[in-house]
Amino acid sequence: MNDYLKAVPVEPEEPPTPAESACAEAQAWLAAEALAAPPLLTPPAAAPACETRPSAIIDGTMPSLLATPAEAPSEAEATDDDDVDPPFASAPIDATIEVFGASDDQAWPRLDADLLLCADALSPPADVDCPVEALPATLSELDDRLGGAGRIRVAIAVAGDPLVAGPGRSLLAALGPDRVRVHAAIGPLQAALARIGFSLTDLEVLDLQRLGPPGVLARLRRGRLYAVCPDGEGTAAIGRLLEQAGFHQARVWRVSADPAVPIEALLAFELSDRPTPACDDGYVVAYTVGADGSSRDWPGIPSTEFDAVLPEAARLLALAWLQPGADECGWSIEGDEPALALDWSRERPEARIHCVGTADDCLARFALRHHAGEGLLAEVDGSFRGLATLPDPNVVFLRAGPEFTQQVRTAWDRLRPAGRMVVAAEHEQSRLELMQFAHRHRPVHWQDLTVSLGDGAGRFELTAASSVRLMGWRKPARG
Template identity: 30%
Template sequence: MIDVVGIGDDGWAGLDEGRRGLVAGAATLLGGARHLDLVAEHAAPGAALVAWPSPLRPALPALLEEVGDAVVLASGDPLRSGIGSTLVDLLGPDRVRIHPAIGSDALARARQGWSAEGSSVVTTVGRDLRTVLPHLTPGARLVVLCSDGEDPARLGALLTRHGWGTTTLTARWHLGGPDEGAVAAPAETFTGATADLVVCCLEVRAADPATVAATTGVVPGRPDDFIDHDGQLTKRDVRASALARLRPTPGAHLWDLGAGNGSVALEWCLAADRATATCVERDPERAGRITANAATLGLAGRVEVVLGDTTTTDLAALTTPDAVFVGGGLDEGLLGRAWDSLRVGGRLVAHAVTLEGESALIGVRARLGGELTRLSLEHARPLGRYLSWTPARSVVQLATTKDTP
């Protein structure tokens, strides 16, 4: 059994009687050097104090097998970007007991006077700082967990580049401990490093509301230039229709087959927290552009790109999808393989712009059921001194849900 004890920056003084008993009675204490130093004088005589190896994850199984029962020290809430989550994933919940302390995010909210339901926590620990970008909306209150004391200035610069420079950025460090400190400034003027163990509190404001209004929020249908593209993408109005039927949900996984520049997959991820996607695209330049767009939008790690043709890619080797979008390379065989891969309750949406593609959708609907829709759009465009309706290429859309295995 592994007992994971949360400890704050106040060390032994902040532990309650139960957590003190676990630490003082442990034959083996595992943790970072800083945590071990905080409790070393209170450890049992002869207890082994073992600092984490580096890199940690590859060495964990052998280390845990060697020590057997042990007490692990972790910062604050061990399940908030902490070792507790790693241990539960590795050993299962029956072999890990969590004894949390007040986390740095809760302490930061307390200092700010923010309610839990009126704010959100974003971790950038060990992640790209751009992870914060999907959470930026006017009026949002964000608690951002940072990796080191350089991150607040980097975060301020990032916000400024994306039009959020008037956001109030408050950096707080060593929360709850004797060295606690804070500094606040607009993101566009925030400079200099702070101490480590830092949390940034953001009261989000847009320097140019008109610039950011079109790209914020979770509702799909962003302007086509929300990503870098070469013109090969599902256009805004058609994309919004597709995503309305794909129904992004938190943590759900999408396949975007024949992804082009990845607009559907990227908006899928932006529409729901923790949503992920696998894009299959045969053009190397477009595949690389999807990866770059994902990073720019703060979605690095949530979008996998597979370089290959949809007709030859081994779909069975991909993460099982909750939804599938087919926007390119459409044929009945591909739709059948995608359908077979879907979870029960999964959604399939496919678009066709050719007569051959339309015929394939009609055939699939005859077998699988679903809704066929023809999308015909016209946009007002200049015609001399006047405006005239200019039609776009019509799109036939099939949307269906898998009700049985």
């Protein structure tokens, strides 16, 4: 029996991708167990938008917020649970709900409701002509209150933007747009941008507190308009980040939502040197011009910055065949210097990339130097047996080396439907093993590259040419 058959793939528990987290966020309300400690009503985590259809309404009965998707137990469960009391079931919610944002210093909208649930931070106006109650602090309490309200009109007032704070988005996902309407409000960032004539659709928002400096650096590109939300270091730290990325001449505006705070128009290096204002609660809008090349718009870290990696031409071609997405899980089997994984992570900072055969300290040093994303994961065990503990990949890049035959077969077996795999072979033996695998599984891409590097600092001549064979496969989609 071949050695590669000894590695039994294991289905590990992999963390959800950012896109999967966004889509599953609202559905978690429907799957919460009644006996579990109810979570607090906290603002949902920022994530990329996704198209999520609300839960289906079956037989005209609205679901409870805490109802489980599968109501009927299996035969085995019914047999085992005959002597166990059934769990508490909340009443279905028949009310129509409107969620809106409010503040005490602005006029409230006209309410057409039979009941107002108001957040503790708000003081409802005196002319409200319906009963006013405090917004329940937990999801289970909110579920009970809405379930017992009957077929009435309920208004929920939250402080700030209801798309960020409060239960609006989750109510909409659980009950559907026929029963829930969420009225968007203007947040402090929108108010600050409006002072200089921008909207959220005009720029890309980077949250320094959530992404951290490496995450912001990985996303900065030349000729883009950004709104950067500062962390505890203040707005001057954003100027230093822009300088670190090579955007010393970037045009920046320091602007606050408070109309009484003056707007400052600066260059990035001036923002770094300018004294921090007493109330530094504003945002930095930056137009990235005047780059010195430190922040590269194109993938392909020069091979001269490593000891022995594939040339840029081979890495760029491999990435063009792989087409990795930000929400996909990938394997990069390159050894000590994961150059392609770094190129990959720079273009898809949120992608989870398992760098097989790379040490933690080595990967951290490379990621910091080349401004890679936060999704890089070091996997010290570079053997094919170490692949058994990794989650199944959507994308695989494999540079032929020791145990190449076992690695490529294991990677192909573990590749998910519609997944892509690219293999690079540089030596005669590895090219022979690659051809043997290609006879069993015909590739969709196949190209030989001959690369000769030039040394601009030394003598004006080219090095000896080296040949790289690249092959690419694509697994059929399920069904």
